[in-house]
Amino acid sequence: MKATLIVRRYDPESGKPPYDQTYTVAVGESEVVLDALIKIREEQDGSLALRCSCRSAICGSCAMNMNGHPGLACKTKVAALSPHGEPVQVGPGGNLPVIKDLVVDMGPFWSKVRQVTPWLRPGAPPPANEEYRVPNERMLDLSGMMACIMCGACVMACTVLEAEQGQGGKPDEGFLGPAALAKALRFVGDPRDGTSRERLEALMGGGGIWDCTHCFECVQRCPKGVAPMDRILELRRRAVDAGFTDHNGVRHAQAFVDSIRKHGQLDENYLARKSVTFGELFQMMPVALRMLLAGKMPPMFPHNLPGDSREDVKRIFEAMEEEKPA
Amino acid sequence: MRGSRLPPAGGVPRIAPLSGPADGRLAILQHDVLVIGAGLAGMRAAIEAQRNGADVAVISKVHPVRSHSNAAQGGINAALGRVEGDTWEVHAEDTVKGSDWLGDQDSIEIMARDAGENILELEHMGVVFNRDKDGRLAVRSFGGASKQRTFFVADFTGQAMLHVLYEQLLKSGVRIYEEWFVTSLIVENGTCGGVVALEIRTGRVEAIRAKAVILCVGGIGRVYEPSTNALICTGDGIAQAYRVGAPVMDMEMIQYHPTTLKSNGALITEGARGEGATLVNSKGERFLSNPRYGTTNKMELASRDVISRAEQIEINEGRGVDGCVLLDCRHLGEKLIREKLSQIREMGLDFANVDIVKAPIPIRPGMHYIMGGIKTDSEGQTKVPGLYAAGECACVSVHGANRLGANSLLDTIVFGRRSGAHAAKAAKGMSLPAVPETRADLDRKHIEELKARRGGEPSARIRLEMGRLMNDRVSVFRDKAGLEGALEKLRELKSRGKRISLTDRGTVFNTDLIFALELDFMLDVAETIVASALFRAESRGAHTRMDFPKRDDEKWLKHTLASWTPDGPKMDTLPVTITRWPPKERKY
Numbered sequence: 001m002k003a004t005l006i007v008r009r010y011d012p013e014s015g016k017p018p019y020d021q022t023y024t025v026a027v028g029e030s031e032v033v034l035d036a037l038i039k040i041r042e043e044q045d046g047s048l049a050l051r052c053s054c055r056s057a058i059c060g061s062c063a064m065n066m067n068g069h070p071g072l073a074c075k076t077k078v079a080a081l082s083p084h085g086e087p088v089q090v091g092p093g094g095n096l097p098v099i100k101d102l103v104v105d106m107g108p109f110w111s112k113v114r115q116v117t118p119w120l121r122p123g124a125p126p127p128a129n130e131e132y133r134v135p136n137e138r139m140l141d142l143s144g145m146m147a148c149i150m151c152g153a154c155v156m157a158c159t160v161l162e163a164e165q166g167q168g169g170k171p172d173e174g175f176l177g178p179a180a181l182a183k184a185l186r187f188v189g190d191p192r193d194g195t196s197r198e199r200l201e202a203l204m205g206g207g208g209i210w211d212c213t214h215c216f217e218c219v220q221r222c223p224k225g226v227a228p229m230d231r232i233l234e235l236r237r238r239a240v241d242a243g244f245t246d247h248n249g250v251r252h253a254q255a256f257v258d259s260i261r262k263h264g265q266l267d268e269n270y271l272a273r274k275s276v277t278f279g280e281l282f283q284m285m286p287v288a289l290r291m292l293l294a295g296k297m298p299p300m301f302p303h304n305l306p307g308d309s310r311e312d313v314k315r316i317f318e319a320m321e322e323e324k325p326a
Numbered sequence: 327m328r329g330s331r332l333p334p335a336g337g338v339p340r341i342a343p344l345s346g347p348a349d350g351r352l353a354i355l356q357h358d359v360l361v362i363g364a365g366l367a368g369m370r371a372a373i374e375a376q377r378n379g380a381d382v383a384v385i386s387k388v389h390p391v392r393s394h395s396n397a398a399q400g401g402i403n404a405a406l407g408r409v410e411g412d413t414w415e416v417h418a419e420d421t422v423k424g425s426d427w428l429g430d431q432d433s434i435e436i437m438a439r440d441a442g443e444n445i446l447e448l449e450h451m452g453v454v455f456n457r458d459k460d461g462r463l464a465v466r467s468f469g470g471a472s473k474q475r476t477f478f479v480a481d482f483t484g485q486a487m488l489h490v491l492y493e494q495l496l497k498s499g500v501r502i503y504e505e506w507f508v509t510s511l512i513v514e515n516g517t518c519g520g521v522v523a524l525e526i527r528t529g530r531v532e533a534i535r536a537k538a539v540i541l542c543v544g545g546i547g548r549v550y551e552p553s554t555n556a557l558i559c560t561g562d563g564i565a566q567a568y569r570v571g572a573p574v575m576d577m578e579m580i581q582y583h584p585t586t587l588k589s590n591g592a593l594i595t596e597g598a599r600g601e602g603a604t605l606v607n608s609k610g611e612r613f614l615s616n617p618r619y620g621t622t623n624k625m626e627l628a629s630r631d632v633i634s635r636a637e638q639i640e641i642n643e644g645r646g647v648d649g650c651v652l653l654d655c656r657h658l659g660e661k662l663i664r665e666k667l668s669q670i671r672e673m674g675l676d677f678a679n680v681d682i683v684k685a686p687i688p689i690r691p692g693m694h695y696i697m698g699g700i701k702t703d704s705e706g707q708t709k710v711p712g713l714y715a716a717g718e719c720a721c722v723s724v725h726g727a728n729r730l731g732a733n734s735l736l737d738t739i740v741f742g743r744r745s746g747a748h749a750a751k752a753a754k755g756m757s758l759p760a761v762p763e764t765r766a767d768l769d770r771k772h773i774e775e776l777k778a779r780r781g782g783e784p785s786a787r788i789r790l791e792m793g794r795l796m797n798d799r800v801s802v803f804r805d806k807a808g809l810e811g812a813l814e815k816l817r818e819l820k821s822r823g824k825r826i827s828l829t830d831r832g833t834v835f836n837t838d839l840i841f842a843l844e845l846d847f848m849l850d851v852a853e854t855i856v857a858s859a860l861f862r863a864e865s866r867g868a869h870t871r872m873d874f875p876k877r878d879d880e881k882w883l884k885h886t887l888a889s890w891t892p893d894g895p896k897m898d899t900l901p902v903t904i905t906r907w908p909p910k911e912r913k914y
């Protein structure tokens with residue numbers, strides 16, 4: 001079949017802004033976007049710059065935007081993006097500076113990975129002449145994170161990073177982002193590492209685990225099933241278990257649960273009161289006023305739930321608490 | 327709050343700066359030990375050289391974790407006595423037999439002896455090897471091995487190791503020149519004194535001086551089309567070493583892997599057969615039970631060369647399925663496939679539209695690995711003083727005429743480490759070899775000329791012609807006429823290669839330029855492969871000559887050696903080192 005690719009191009013040496021260029025190539029049914037791009041490069045336009053190497057979703061080179069979403073060009077079938085021959089939009093991944101055409105600067109990505117101290121710090125010298133004894137399940141769990149190929153698709157998709165940069169934040173500052181945090185859990189969860197407390201503590205600050213808004217984008221875009229958001233939630237759970245509770249994020253989560261336990265539903269005002277300190281609450285007043293004027297303020301007192309619903313919710317809580325592992 | 331993060335234990339890792347000082351010139355770049363390549367061999371070499379007190383830098387044309395070592399799925403061998411009666415001697419003997427007696431037994435002994443310690447060290451560094459029920463390292467079966475001794479991380483062992491070595495590299499603070507392409511080796515007065523390299527992002531070309539250079543540049547797969555290898559496996563460093571006077575050895579020994587996908591040449595790990603998958607032909611027969619193939623005992627777990635030959639015969643004699651035979655995993659069950667073969671299931675779905683849980687998958691032999699390479703001793707030293715090589719680009723030789731699965735990762739770790747240690751020690755108390763200030767200008771001029779040339783062919787066309795030629799004439803079966811024809815054709819491609827021109831004439835991230843430079847190296851590599859294949863007039867391991875179908879120990883229990891001359895490779899032989907395993911008939 002014939003495929004039309006509209007490729008976002010940029011040549012930093014030309015002095016010109018980015019522009020779109022349309023190419024038409026023949027592609028087979030099971031061929032991927034990378035196959036098409038390579039054909040373009042080899043047969044039509046040798047100046048098209050992109051990174052690629054393994055062609056099998058292992059090296060992590062070829063993450064880019066396709067029809068507006070980041071993914072691996074070597075794992076994304078043309079036919080899936082263009083079932084009826086619609087043009088496919090291809091561009092560099094977001095949230096990272098563009099160097100040329102589809103090539104982005106991964107520098108900020110790696111600088112964030114380096115911030116989680118990405119190497120094992122054993123608590124004690126390793127056993128002599130043998131391996132650490134570790135249950136296979138723990139290793140299988142860690143391989144779920146080691147499966148990350150550092151392609152950056154999750155970072156390109158992350159809505160928090162997008163918002164930060166929209167407000168003028170630099171790509172190597174602010175939220176650590178999904179890949180670096182998933183990497184952090186790879187060490188926090190490694191029974192051989194002796195510093196998981198320090199690691200968790202370091203992630204409590206701004207830009208750490210509490211900055212994620214659970215938008216699911218990274219989970220959806222990750223080509224290797226790493227599910228970074230789930231890893232971030234796991235880090236939060238471990239941080240709370242380790243006693244790191246002095247954070248608005250923790251208070252917010254606690255208030256969320258309390259509200260539902262008490263009222264059987266979410267009382268957003270209660271949530272706000274409990275999530276932040278008094279001073280912060282005071283600072284939020286202008287926002288609250290505007291919300292009130294716009295009719296967006298949640299009711300001061302939650303509505304009553306019909307019938308026994310409240311009791312039902314309580315019972316659910318009781319059942320959950322009984323099942324909770326010690 | 328950033329300040330509250332942990333300070334890096336090994337000091338802040340240094341990164342190659344994006345741009346030099348304000349005047350646009352870099353400080354003089356120099357190191358004790360410069361490692362080229364950041365795959366497993368390169369990173370292991372760098373870490374060891376630094377441990378031995380050297381100022382070390384690593385240079386790689388791609389980010390370290392993009393290196394091709396990623397692709398290794400199956401595992402890494404070591405006799406840690408996990409199975410009754412397994413010792414390093416048994417591992418060495420298996421390797422000798424696998425090599426069809428062409429491997430040097432002194433080096434094989436070193437590799438097998440050091441294997442256990444190296445695996446444990448990797449585990450201590452953090453590799454998440456699969457465990458058995460007691461929490462100890464688990465092993466799986468692999469081809470050509472008489473005992474189970476392959477350690478693994480699901481089916482992405484190479485990736486898991488590569489990422490952990492990168493963690494250690496960051497910890498070490500070794501300088502990394504990331505996305506710098508080495509264009510040539512600097513050799514003055516017969517000694518290697520560094521490299522000239524192009525920073526891909528800025529286009530600048532600089533000399534980087536060093537007391538010792540270790541080539542860990544990986545394989546040559548792209549000389550063939552198709553190949554299981556990544557697009558970056560172009561053998562640059564092998565050609566560079568060859569050109570400065572380091573001979574290459576056993577280049578005819580090209581491994582065809584028995585299970586590759588037809589669509590894109592991608593590999594299905596031997597681990598699948600290790601877990602029990604079977605090979606069947608179009609009639610549903612497990613053809614390896616046919617006595618003519620010499621595989622009736624080990625069946626699917628015989629050596630790769632033997633199985634690839636059998637498959638090719640099945641296909642040639644009409645018992646194939648659309649140019650393939652079938653790999654059947656169905657009886658392994660979904661649970662085992664999910665836990666141990668998840669990646670290949672994904673690949674089957676992505677690239678062949680087959681779910682291996684539900685259907686057999688068509689596969690065929692495909693170019694995979696080069697046993698030959700830059701000739702080194704067991705410390706990684708080449709013939710050129712100051713120049714070392716380790717990993718797939720080197721030929722120690724531990725793989726001889728056929729590499730056993732899961733021995734290559736071991737080779738990269740063991741000999742990467744040894745060459746790193748040796749180079750660091752040698753660099754101590756040595757001064758930097760003199761390098762003329764204008765040395766980098768040679769490479770700059772070459773690049774400028776290439777950019778200025780108009781009206782020639784694109785490099786891709788020549789590369790594809792070369793690749794198909796090699797896959798036609800220099801594959802599982804070879805003969806004199808085919809090889810001679812190939813040599814002639816290669817000479818034509820070489821002269822056309824001198825006249826190619828580029829579409830991209832820019833300086834920033836010019837991949838068109840990189841491909842042109844790579845093609846030039848690949849053509850030299852291809853020529854040494856064909857010349858060596860023509861020279862070896864016998865059949866041994868992966869090298870089957872239809873016109874000399876038998877192994878000939880009398881004349882050819884020898885390495886082939888190719889040295890650069892202006893008129894093409896000059897061929898020679900070298901004796902094979904036999905310590906305790908004299909040649910025998912090879913049956914599995």
Ligand SMILES: Cc1cc2nc3c(=O)[nH]c(=O)nc-3n(C[C@H](O)[C@H](O)[C@H](O)COP(=O)(O)OP(=O)(O)OC[C@H]3O[C@@H](n4cnc5c(N)ncnc54)[C@H](O)[C@@H]3O)c2cc1C
Nearest residue numbers: 363364365366367387395398400508544717718732734735
């Ligand atoms: C699909 C597949 C599966 C495999 N499975 C296994 C297995 O299960 N077990 C096993 O033992 N082996 C396996 N192998 C073989 C094994 O993976 C490789 O032989 C080994 O990883 C090679 O490692 P290396 O460090 O020598 O080179 P590589 O990892 O290839 O690294 C080469 C490095 O050199 C750099 N480089 C090259 N040229 C230049 C240049 N001009 N300038 C700067 N840098 C340069 C590259 O950037 C790269 O960093 C497999 C191979 C393939 C293809």
Ligand code: SF4
Nearest residue numbers: 158212213215216218
């Ligand atoms: S879930 Fe969190 S980390 Fe993932 S993309 Fe959304 S905000 Fe970013």
Ligand code: SF4
Nearest residue numbers: 148149151152154222
């Ligand atoms: S978590 Fe997934 S998307 Fe993010 S870098 Fe790793 S593999 Fe890529």
Ligand code: FES
Nearest residue numbers: 053055060062074
């Ligand atoms: S080319 Fe390696 S991940 Fe796509």
